[in-house]
Amino acid sequence: MxxxxxxxxxxxxxxxxxxxxxxxxxxxxxxxxxxxxxxxxxxxxxxxxxxxxxxxxxxxxxxxxxxYKLGKTPLTLTPSICTIGEEFKGSIEIEKPNVNRVKEISITLWRRSKTTVDESRNDIVWESSATTHINQVDGKTILDFSFVIPRDKEPTNKGFFSENKYFWEASFEFVESMQSIKRTWEIPVKI
CATH class of the missing domain: 1.10.287 (Helix Hairpins)
Known part of the structure; x- marks a missing residue:
């Protein structure tokens, strides 16, 4: 699904x-x-x-x-939850035609650490990228990509009360008309 x-x-x-x-x-x-x-x-x-x-x-x-320069950009994952060591496919739908600036999607594992009672810090634990395949369908741009998260990239200290919380993101960024355009999606990953 x-x-x-x-x-x-x-x-x-x-x-x-x-x-x-x-x-x-x-x-x-x-x-x-x-x-x-x-x-x-x-x-x-x-x-x-x-x-x-x-x-x-x-x-x-x-x-x-x-x-709204890009509009809604839903990410569809297949399967719905990514499994470490298995390939997953992603498809990003951009409501505008001919958006050809996105060549890569970054996949990042973040660690959120508590620094004080009220503050936390996000650190990159691991990062890689996947090449996009750009398709034009019915006046929209579809960015397809696939990726495998290596088995040795499992987060540690994943307990509920742990000081470290881990989360995965897919993202892209480019500059258009002197503005940085960025999209970020938190993706579910199971170990």
Whole structure:
């Protein structure tokens, strides 16, 4: 059975804009409160908070616009869960025709380590790439690739309470019109 995975970037712009709207609503609430207390410091605080919310919303709009340069890019895996030592096939559907800039897909094993209570760090444990085969179908670009994760690349310390958490990603990146276009998918891998 095939599994369709949506890119991590598909939600970034919308999430940033929602945060901007929440900040805007908080700023409006602050303005309402400040009209009752009549304190000039609260008006200044409102102006800063209002400006921040507009900035965050604009950044989210920029991220959305950047995302829609390629549009939705679902990754379909066959089989639905990759097994170490066995070949899996991936197919990325790009809603635009003639996207010929993606020559390779990177496959990366990441280790997320806790550095402090609130912070973590991601380190690359292993990385390789697969060549794409570009097909044009019904006005869309289809990137097909296949890959085998070697058996000696099994992550260690995979227990639930371990300090290290491992995850696998497929990704590509290229530059177009002075902008970096990137797509990343977290892929399920079983050992």
């Amino acid at each position: 095939d599994k369709v995975i949506h890119s991590k970037e598909s939600k970034t712009g919308i999430a940033i804009q929602i945060f901007g709207i929440i900040c805007f609503l908080a700023a409006i609430t602050l303005l309402y409160t400040s009209t009752k207390s009549n304190s000039p410091a609260i008006y200044l605080f409102f102006a800063g908070f209002f400006s921040f919310s507009i900035l965050v919303w604009v950044i989210g709009a920029y991220q959305k616009r950047k995302f």
